Amino acid sequence: MRIDAIDFFYLSMPEITLEADGSQDALLVRLEAGGNVGWGECEASPLTSIAAYVAPRSHGVCQPVSASVLGEQLNSPTDIARISALVQRNSMDLLQAPHTYSGIEMAMWDALGKERGLPAWKMLGYSATHAKTPYASMLFGETPAETFEHVRAATARGFRAVKVGWGGFGEGTVAADAEHLAAARDALGRDGILLVDAGQIWVENTALALERLDALESQHVTWLEEPFLPDAYSAYSAFAERSPRVRLAGGEGAHNERMAINLIDYGKVGFVQIDCGRIGGLGAAKKVAEHAVASGVTYVNHTFTSHLALSASLQPFAGLAEHRICEYPVEPKQLAIDITVNTLDIDDNGTIHAPNAPGLGIEVNTAAIARYAVPVEIKVAGRTLFSSSTAL
Amino acid sequence: MRIDAIDFFYLSMPEITLEADGSQDALLVRLEAGGNVGWGECEASPLTSIAAYVAPRSHGVCQPVSASVLGEQLNSPTDIARISALVQRNSMDLLQAPHTYSGIEMAMWDALGKERGLPAWKMLGYSATHAKTPYASMLFGETPAETFEHVRAATARGFRAVKVGWGGFGEGTVAADAEHLAAARDALGRDGILLVDAGQIWVENTALALERLDALESQHVTWLEEPFLPDAYSAYSAFAERSPRVRLAGGEGAHNERMAINLIDYGKVGFVQIDCGRIGGLGAAKKVAEHAVASGVTYVNHTFTSHLALSASLQPFAGLAEHRICEYPVEPKQLAIDITVNTLDIDDNGTIHAPNAPGLGIEVNTAAIARYAVPVEIKVAGRTLFSSSTAL
Numbered sequence: 001m002r003i004d005a006i007d008f009f010y011l012s013m014p015e016i017t018l019e020a021d022g023s024q025d026a027l028l029v030r031l032e033a034g035g036n037v038g039w040g041e042c043e044a045s046p047l048t049s050i051a052a053y054v055a056p057r058s059h060g061v062c063q064p065v066s067a068s069v070l071g072e073q074l075n076s077p078t079d080i081a082r083i084s085a086l087v088q089r090n091s092m093d094l095l096q097a098p099h100t101y102s103g104i105e106m107a108m109w110d111a112l113g114k115e116r117g118l119p120a121w122k123m124l125g126y127s128a129t130h131a132k133t134p135y136a137s138m139l140f141g142e143t144p145a146e147t148f149e150h151v152r153a154a155t156a157r158g159f160r161a162v163k164v165g166w167g168g169f170g171e172g173t174v175a176a177d178a179e180h181l182a183a184a185r186d187a188l189g190r191d192g193i194l195l196v197d198a199g200q201i202w203v204e205n206t207a208l209a210l211e212r213l214d215a216l217e218s219q220h221v222t223w224l225e226e227p228f229l230p231d232a233y234s235a236y237s238a239f240a241e242r243s244p245r246v247r248l249a250g251g252e253g254a255h256n257e258r259m260a261i262n263l264i265d266y267g268k269v270g271f272v273q274i275d276c277g278r279i280g281g282l283g284a285a286k287k288v289a290e291h292a293v294a295s296g297v298t299y300v301n302h303t304f305t306s307h308l309a310l311s312a313s314l315q316p317f318a319g320l321a322e323h324r325i326c327e328y329p330v331e332p333k334q335l336a337i338d339i340t341v342n343t344l345d346i347d348d349n350g351t352i353h354a355p356n357a358p359g360l361g362i363e364v365n366t367a368a369i370a371r372y373a374v375p376v377e378i379k380v381a382g383r384t385l386f387s388s389s390t391a392l
Numbered sequence: 393m394r395i396d397a398i399d400f401f402y403l404s405m406p407e408i409t410l411e412a413d414g415s416q417d418a419l420l421v422r423l424e425a426g427g428n429v430g431w432g433e434c435e436a437s438p439l440t441s442i443a444a445y446v447a448p449r450s451h452g453v454c455q456p457v458s459a460s461v462l463g464e465q466l467n468s469p470t471d472i473a474r475i476s477a478l479v480q481r482n483s484m485d486l487l488q489a490p491h492t493y494s495g496i497e498m499a500m501w502d503a504l505g506k507e508r509g510l511p512a513w514k515m516l517g518y519s520a521t522h523a524k525t526p527y528a529s530m531l532f533g534e535t536p537a538e539t540f541e542h543v544r545a546a547t548a549r550g551f552r553a554v555k556v557g558w559g560g561f562g563e564g565t566v567a568a569d570a571e572h573l574a575a576a577r578d579a580l581g582r583d584g585i586l587l588v589d590a591g592q593i594w595v596e597n598t599a600l601a602l603e604r605l606d607a608l609e610s611q612h613v614t615w616l617e618e619p620f621l622p623d624a625y626s627a628y629s630a631f632a633e634r635s636p637r638v639r640l641a642g643g644e645g646a647h648n649e650r651m652a653i654n655l656i657d658y659g660k661v662g663f664v665q666i667d668c669g670r671i672g673g674l675g676a677a678k679k680v681a682e683h684a685v686a687s688g689v690t691y692v693n694h695t696f697t698s699h700l701a702l703s704a705s706l707q708p709f710a711g712l713a714e715h716r717i718c719e720y721p722v723e724p725k726q727l728a729i730d731i732t733v734n735t736l737d738i739d740d741n742g743t744i745h746a747p748n749a750p751g752l753g754i755e756v757n758t759a760a761i762a763r764y765a766v767p768v769e770i771k772v773a774g775r776t777l778f779s780s781s782t783a784l
Contacts, residue, residue, distance in 0.1 A: 010772075018452040022485070025450050045450050045486045047772060051443035052488070056766075058417050058437050060410040061591075085595075088621075092592065093414070094437045095647055095670075096444070096488040199453075200484065203477075204650075229480075231623075231650045234657065255487055258596075258623045265626065266658055278487075374448075379769040380402075380439060 001034025001115060003072050006104060008053065010046035010388065011372035013335050020139070020166045020199060022304045023332035026339060028369065031107035033074045038111025039364045041309045041339075043277030044099035050376060052096035054385040062093035065100045077123050077283070080108050084283055088256075098255040098280045105281025106312045106360065113359030120312075121354050124286050126319025131351035133161060134328030135195060137304065140167030144183035151187035154330065158350055161325060162188055165197025165225065170208070178215035185219040193325070195249070197225040204228055206238040216246045223249040223271050231259060236267030249273055252302040257284040261291045273327070275302040276312045285316035292323070299323045305332060306339040311360045314344075318354035328352065338368040393426025393507060395464050398496060400445065402438035402780065403764035405727050412531070412558045412591060414696045415724035418731060420761065423499035425466045430503030431756045433701045433731075435669030436491035442768060444488035446777040454485035457492045469515050469675070472500050476675055480648075490647040490672045497673025498704045498752065505751030512704075513746050516678050518711025523743035525553060526720030527587060529696065532559030536575035543579035546722065550742055553717060554580055557589025557617065562600070570607035577611040585717070587641070589617040596620055598630040608638045615641040615663050623651060628659030641665055644694040649676040653683045665719070667694040668704040677708035684715070691715045697724060698731040703752045706736075710746035720744065730760040 012025040027046040031038040042049050057063040068086040073079055084105060091097035109120040121129055136154035141147035147164060154162050164184050169177055181196070188194055196216065202208040209227040216224055224246050228235040230253030240248050247270025254260040255278055263269050272292050274285045292299040299320060301313035310329065317323050328346075329336060341363040344352045355361025378386040404417040419438040423430040434441050449455040460478040465471055476497060483489035501512040513521055528546035533539035539556060546554050556576050561569055573588070580586055588608065594600040601619040608616055616638050620627040622645030632640050639662025646652040647670055655661050664684050666677045684691040691712060693705035702721065709715050720738075721728060733755040736744045747753025770778040 012448070016449050016451065018449075018455075020452045022451050022454070025448075043485075045444065045447050045454055045456075045488075047447040047770070047777075048440060048443040048486060048488050051440040051770075052437065055437050055439040056404070056417075057408050057410075059408065059414050060412045062414070062437055063410075064437075089592075092645070093435075094440060095491045096437075096440050099487045200481075229648075229650065231648070231654060233650075233654060253484070256621075256623070258621065258625075262623060262625060262654070262658070266654070374773050375771075377769075377771040378439070378443075379767075381766050385439075 001036070001074055003031060003033045003069055003074050005032040006070060008050050009369050010050065010374040010376055011335055011369060012374045013333050021333065023329065023336040026305060026335060027103060028339070028364065029103035029107045031104060031111050033111045034115055036111040036114045038107035038109070038114065038359060039308060040103035040106030040110065040312065041277050041306060042099055042103035043275050043305060043309065047376060048096050049100040050386055051378065052094055052100040054378060056380060058093070061090060063090040064094070065091055065097050065104065069104055074108055074112060080105065081283055084280060099278055102277045102279065102281050105283060106276060109282050110359035117358050119354070119356060119358060120282060120315040120360055121318035124282060124315060129318040129354045129356065130321040131349065131353055132314065132326035133324050133351055134326050134346060135159065135161035135163050135193065136330040137163045137327055138330065140164050140169050140180050142167070144179040147180045148183040148187045151184045155188060155192065158346070160350060161193035161195065163195035163197055166199045170198050170201035174211050174215065177212055181215050181219040181221065194219060194221050195223050195225065196221050198227045200226050200229055202227050204232040204235045206235045209239050210242055213243055213246065221246050223247050225249040225273070226252070230254065233262060233266035236263065236269060240268035247271060249300070252278070254279050256280055257287040260288040264291060264295050264297050269297065271298045271300050273300045273302040274313070274316065276316065277309055282312060282315050289317045289320065293320065301326050303327050304329055306336040307343045308340050308360065308362045308364065310344055311355055311362045314354040326352065335372050338365060341365050393428070393466055395423060395425045395461055395466050397424040398462060400442050401761050402442065402766040402768055403727055403761060404766045405725050413725065415721065415728040418697060418727060419495060420731070420756065421495035421499045423496060423503050425503045426507055428503040428506045430499035430501070430506065430751060431700060432495035432498030432502065432704065433669050433698060434491055434495035435667050435697060435701065439768060440488050441492040442778055443770065444486055444492040446770060448772060450485070453482060455482040456486070457483055457489050457496065461496055466500055466504060472497065473675055476672060491670055494669045494671065494673050497675060498668060501674050502751035509750050511746070511748055511750060512674060512707040512752055513710035516674060516707060521710040521746045521748065522713040523741065523745060524706065524718035525716050525742060526718050526738060526744055527551065527553035527555050527585065528722040529555045529719055530722065532556050532561050532572050534559070536571040539572045540575040540579045543576045547580060547584065550738070552742060553585035553587065555587035555589055558591045562590050562593035566603050566607065569604055573607050573611040573613065586611060586613050587615050587617065588613050590619045592618050592621055594619050596624040596627045598627045601631050602634055605635055605638065613638050615639050617641040617665070618644070622646065625654060625658035628655065628661060632660035639663060641692070644670070646671050648672055649679040652680040656683060656687050656689050661689065663690045663692050665692045665694040666705070666708065668708065669701055674704060674707050681709045681712065685712065693718050695719050696721055698728040699735045700732050700752065700754045700756065702736055703747055703754045706746040718744065727764050731757060733757050
């Protein structure tokens with residue numbers, strides 16, 4: 001079948017705050033091929049990603065993403081890999097391209113799966129899915145008492161694994177950070193899995209991260225996530241050498257499979273976290289999963305938005321029984337909830353599964369799209385290159 | 393002084409072909425601070441880069457570039473570093489941000505230099521400039537005879553160093569590539585410096601590159617540029633281990649200093665090529681230059697467009713006497729020529745210098761801007777976020 005149309009939908013909450021909460025807006029992609037409709041979601045700046053799709057070309061390897069996808073044949077996973085290589089070549093110098101393409105690639109798997117009656121994980125080569133244990137992801141409180149309450153609320157909902165992050169962690173004193181970690185452990189209990197997300201706060205400074213190692217170890221923290229910039233591999237590996245018990249996690253910033261593979265090979269992380277809405281889609285993520293398996297590193301999804309994004313991000317490691325922990329959007333904004341008709345709910349065993357349904361197995365709520373839609377119009381040299389009104 | 397205004401100018405040739413020639417369009421940046429006007433140039437997709445400047449924020453670390461620069465104090469190089477760190481933090485999840493910011497950062501050095509009466513290279517810490525030997529950069533011909541003619545034309549203009557690249561090189565047979573290399577060497581003569589640019593053609597496949605090693609060695613090629621994707625470090629290092637004489641070059645794809653430093657540390661290149669219009673400006677490039685010096689690697693600029701971009705890209709290594717070779721736009725499109733009033737001309741010794749003048753030392757031809765201007769209008773939710781007509 002032929003890729004006949006691709007449309008972008010920029011959705012937003014009425015107000016966007018400065019919280020580190022990526023569920024405040026969304027960029028959905030609708031792809032039409034052979035009478036099938038596939039959906040995807042870019043975890044990226046909506047306006048900038050749309051611009052990277054429609055921009056006039058600058059030269060042979062700075063072409064817009066649209067140049068490599070519209071009109072292409074889509075009949076097999078091989079076609080998706082071929083189109084990914086085309087985008088990589090033709091948009092080599094267009095930095096935003098992988099973020100734009102991520103949602104399109106997702107939508108290809110969804111459309112192809114619907115055509116063939118196969119779930120994406122099966123087309124990716126897995127024969128079965130395995131249960132994943134979701135962890136609750138939340139921000140540190142302003143005080144240790146508040147952190148305690150946040151974590152307690154998650155355990156009350158049945159979560160046995162909790163990640164706390166951002167807030168002021170890493171910016172104040174080591175003692176203050178230690179108190180927050182102790183509060184989180186208290187609330188979680190001795191057997192819970194405690195994860196910490198530093199949100200790149202120490203940039204490239206390994207010493208600042210190592211100052212917190214005692215506190216992290218004494219609270220039995222399983223992973224320390226993103227202490228540094230995503231490609232500061234030497235800072236990562238210097239920490240890893242000193243920390244046999246608290247392993248490093250990272251990878252959400254990867255916008256191609258090599259960045260994540262380099263973080264494994266050179267940064268020596270123990271957990272690699274991939275967002276299919278940024279890395280170039282499911283195909284790129286599956287390559288990272290294969291490398292993680294070969295390297296003895298645990299693959300984890302990165303998902304902070306809708307259940308469409310969640311399903312997409314589960315597919316690349318759905319068949320890996322040993323890679324069990326998964327990120328689960330616990331308190332997304334209403335927009336992210338309203339985007340999908342169905343959701344991936346936590347079962348009585350406290351686990352979730354990738355859907356056993358064609359494509360991504362998620363139905364998009366088109367009425368919600370209309371409700372949250374942000375109209376966009378882009379004109380260049382008198383021509384309208386994008387108008388959301390024509391897509392709706 | 394305060395950064396009062398930043399304006400973008402999207403310029404284009406009437407027609408944009410699929411050649412790998414980045415001089416077909418341009419994105420200029422005009423910055424006003426304390427009554428001074430500074431200019432910069434992004435080597436990037438103009439529309440997408442403008443979108444990254446004006447986009448509504450998505451969350452705390454996916455803010456548009458404008459959020460971190462407008463209204464900031466600009467009184468010293470320390471301020472520029474501070475603003476660069478702000479952009480890095482606040483636009484962490486906006487992939488296009490470094491390409492947009494590169495032109496702005498350049499314009500800051502230009503404005504600050506005009507305020508202080510100092511050239512950018514002096515503010516970067518150099519006490520003197522050193523002559524650079526420009527090489528002529530050109531595409532392979534369709535036949536070896538055509539390649540011979542191209543290189544001959546460059547030597548006739550006095551160039552003693554020539555780089556040939558792209559075209560069909562690396563896609564056909566090893567024998568065909570060898571004939572092109574022999575033709576280039578014939579035309580250049582025994583003593584000329586021959587450089588080859590593979591344009592990422594072998595993606596990550598070291599074996600395909602190594603198949604050409606005999607031909608590259610027998611024509612005494614000084615460097616093989618970008619055989620692989622810019623972050624395929626293991627492919628780079630695998631080639632480097634096998635090739636003691638033909639050194640690798642790369643780095644133009646770096647959109648922050650770490651990517652270039654990783655290419656040195658993990659990719660084992662012998663030459664690192666930095667485009668100040670992509671890496672985040674002069675400050676990021678200077679860090680790469682320092683790392684190159686410490687690592688015994690030669691720093692080279694990457695410049696294929698205007699003499700504004702050329703001056704900017706010379707500044708970070710202007711004071712390094714041993715890092716002598718430099719890229720020089722030999723046959724840019726008329727647009728790139730018309731952008732500047734003055735140029736960096738090749739002197740009787742066949743060398744060029746960074747200007748000994750305030751800032752970047754290049755005067756922009758505002759009449760040319762009007763002639764090549766591409767009108768852009770971006771509306772989001774009924775508000776006009778960008779309109780080029782108001783900037784002109």
